[in-house]
Amino acid sequence: MKLLILGGTRFLGRHLVAAAHVRGHEVTLFNRGNYSSEELGAVESIKGDRHTELHKLKGRRWDAVVDTSGHLPRAVKAAAQVLADEVERYVFISSQNAYRDVSIPGIEETYPLRTLTSEQVEHADSIDTSGQPSYGELYGGLKALCEQAAGEVMPNRLLILRPGLIVGPYDYSDRFTYWPVRLARGGEVLAPGPPDLFIQLIDVRDLADWAISMIERKATGVYNTHGVPNTLTMQHLLEECRSVSESDARFTWVSEDFLLEEKVAAWSELPLWLPEEAAPHLKGFMFISPDKAIAAGLTFRPLRDTIRDTLTWYPTRGDNTLKAGLDRDKERALLYKWHEKHHEPSHQVQEH
Numbered sequence: 001m002k003l004l005i006l007g008g009t010r011f012l013g014r015h016l017v018a019a020a021h022v023r024g025h026e027v028t029l030f031n032r033g034n035y036s037s038e039e040l041g042a043v044e045s046i047k048g049d050r051h052t053e054l055h056k057l058k059g060r061r062w063d064a065v066v067d068t069s070g071h072l073p074r075a076v077k078a079a080a081q082v083l084a085d086e087v088e089r090y091v092f093i094s095s096q097n098a099y100r101d102v103s104i105p106g107i108e109e110t111y112p113l114r115t116l117t118s119e120q121v122e123h124a125d126s127i128d129t130s131g132q133p134s135y136g137e138l139y140g141g142l143k144a145l146c147e148q149a150a151g152e153v154m155p156n157r158l159l160i161l162r163p164g165l166i167v168g169p170y171d172y173s174d175r176f177t178y179w180p181v182r183l184a185r186g187g188e189v190l191a192p193g194p195p196d197l198f199i200q201l202i203d204v205r206d207l208a209d210w211a212i213s214m215i216e217r218k219a220t221g222v223y224n225t226h227g228v229p230n231t232l233t234m235q236h237l238l239e240e241c242r243s244v245s246e247s248d249a250r251f252t253w254v255s256e257d258f259l260l261e262e263k264v265a266a267w268s269e270l271p272l273w274l275p276e277e278a279a280p281h282l283k284g285f286m287f288i289s290p291d292k293a294i295a296a297g298l299t300f301r302p303l304r305d306t307i308r309d310t311l312t313w314y315p316t317r318g319d320n321t322l323k324a325g326l327d328r329d330k331e332r333a334l335l336y337k338w339h340e341k342h343h344e345p346s347h348q349v350q351e352h
Contacts, residue, residue, distance in 0.1 A: 001025040001216065004062040004087065006050060006079060007069035008043075009035040011170045012093065015208035016066060017043060023212055030057060031069070051075055054082040064089040064215045071135060072124060073145040080153035090154045091215060094147050096164045096224065096288050097140030103280060105229065105287030109162070109222040113144035121145065147222075160222040161211060164288055165272070168204040168306050169313035175271040176201060178325030180307045181314055183238060184245035190331050190338075191251040192259060192273040195235035199272045200286040202227050203306045210298045219296070227300055229287040234272065237303070244307045254338050262334060264326075271324050 003020055007013045008029040017040045020027050026044075029037055033047040048056045050069065065087045070076040080090055096102070100112045116124075116138060124142055127133045135142055151158050167176035182189060207225050214223075242249045256275045266273050274282050290298065314320065326334070338344075
């Protein structure tokens, strides 16, 4: 099988390449060449900007294209139009943020999607596309419109995957990596309460392996691609991180009220933490239903493997500055204030 990947050199893209190679498929990448593909093995790379140079893909044949970099509806529609006669199937990596409302648990694939005004779409189009643009609150609506754009051009030949938090080696967001790295450092760790707060994630390699298998089966349709809801808690994650790293970390569980009073940023300063009372509109964000994908063969590796492999990769990435999580000084200051407020002795232990 011959695959074309739009993007392909970062995180999910590079794992799709690896999964395809393991299964004996040929891979061609199309991207701007901002990130090296040398580590990816035998891949053909076509350098080009998807916004202006799609013509470079004309006259070729692939069994499927996987769009890992589509954020603007006009760009996805243009790619689908150029490739409609060149590929049999279009695979679009969307997001659970495409759903209109995640305030209720158990959302399935048929749930309504976000919409945007024409003015919002025009604003998104005006954002510089030469780097790594951030679309903020428009992101989910744009993904929903991208799905629609691809479907208009290639009906019955479209496979849409809607993942939530993707984690594991080569995750440049650090939204998961912070916790294994922080627990490995040891000492007193600020843990966001309550300990039994459920979280939902998927290892990037599980997603990539399953995506390639679905392409092999010529699958179409829409699939939520997440871990099983109501099975993983924040406490279990942190305990597994401590166990894998064999650190002396000690948890101080800090209340949601305290964190909100101190204006600690959910998700960014404390990855995976979504305050239940302060964000009722996100109450179902960690409870999206993956039942359809599981019925189609999606499986999950042990959490320990994800933690271990993330810790193994982290020191090799060059810049070890974490892009998410509390910095050490702020964490210490918050812990001190928490203990003072509750007249508790500090449990701080020297970090490694």
